[in-house]
Amino acid sequence: MIAENIMDSQMDILKVNNFGFCYRNIFTLNNIHFTIKKGEIFGIIGESGSGKTLFSHSVLRLFNDNEISNINGSIEFCGKNILKLSQKEMRNLRGKEISYIPQEPLSALNPLHTIKKQIIEMIKIHNKNLDSQTINNRFLELLNLVGLDSTFALKFPHELSGGQRQRVLIAIALANNPKIIIADEPITALDANLQIQILDLLKSLKERLNISIILITHNVNIVSKYAQNIIVLKGGSIVESGDISILSNPKSDYLKNLISSLHIPKTHLKIADSILLSVENLSVKHLSKKHMFGKNEYKQILNNINFTLHKGSILGVVGESGSGKSTLALSLIKLLDYSGDISFEGRNYKDIVDFRHFRKHIQIVFQDPFSSLNPRHRIRDIIKEGLEVHYKGKDSSHLIIDFLKCVGLDSTFAHRFPHELSGGQRQRVSIARALILNPELLILDEPTSALDKITQKQILELLLDLQIKFNLTYIFITHDLYVVRSICDKVLILKDGNIKEYGDIEILENPQNPYTKTLIESIL
Structure with missing residues (x-):
């Protein structure tokens, strides 16, 4: 039995030989070549647009014939060339011999x-x-x-x-x-604890069922901990390949950049003594069950939240899914009913009569720019929308171009639609839309969680530059403690609507709460 398992582990389950093709005449995969053995976790790394998902779809032949051209090479699964199989044979293979875990479960x-x-x-x-x-x-x-x-x-x-x-x-x-599972960015939108749980689950299933897993990701740390062999893709071509030891001694500038994208320089505004935002005993509850007779039932979402925010500072709000992070963000711009007190520059929210007009001082950048940008509007109209509410009649055409340039986009982007932009470009538009109103406080709700590491670093560096340029204060909501350590001055740890720990960023070096310790241990 042991000898049989050893022979199994030496068996080539998938062999890709100089494979390539042109997709819709706009993107080309070039000379992809590697071998996956039975029971192996094989990593494919690359930033957005590198061809990772395109390759995974080609293994399952999920394209129409008119979408691809100039096909060359082969993809051999258990000795059979997938590219030569009939449609009927492919239908029998998909989901049975080779299965696929997509990126977004919802x-x-x-x-x-x-x-x-x-x-x-x-x-x-x-x-x-x-x-x-x-x-x-x-x-x-x-x-x-x-x-x-x-x-x-x-x-x-x-x-x-x-x-x-x-x-x-x-x-x-x-x-x-199945003999192979293709896991396409399986943990992108999950918090740190869940990321570890899902990756550990995949690893245990691989060992228990003796299956092979193709792990597609932009996170170098993930493949270093879970994969045995990897390829690094850029622009549809392999720039490096080998076992995970290549991550310790990268040869290509691209892989060096991927690894260095984990390090963010911490340079930002000098923190002022004056308090911009003060939150006292903030509580939020949702109606969970409505009764025709008798009292309605409520669920407590936030419970007695207290913190202060100094001008020029960056507060990191950290917690897993369901901890109350986004509820806190919506409460701070008064989009949810709450009890307690919130004061901005000494003014209690309860004393502000026209809060709709006041919101220009506090803007929010949401997690998913694709769903927060109107797909039917051009970028110029999306950015102009806030101006029409708060600054009616103001000539905005030059202002829109100026703010696009501020976030690293040229004037041609003004005429595009959201679907024509990459994830990082859409997030830059979201930032420009918020900044054009000249806010003092920017609430960033998971602004980089859906982006690859290189784009994450670019957006974070942009935010730090903009903070200095526009004298901004940030609340950075995230599940990524690595980002918090890199850019924040203070941190607030939330769990089940309660503060578990709050203080200067140094508390992460010596956490007192078991939950904070668990979060730190789960950093990938």
């Missing part, structure tokens, strides 16, 4: 179907003759494999947390005992 799962229906549907596609009892047993087995119990069966995707939805996608990928 959009990948059907919001109208229960978890049970979606997992069973995948089982039935490749096992049409199985009886209902066998299918149900397999369903329960899959839930158990990914760490979910039977109570999740009749739940819908929106009722699950991000980590639970990702576990469901893993269960769907495992449904038919």
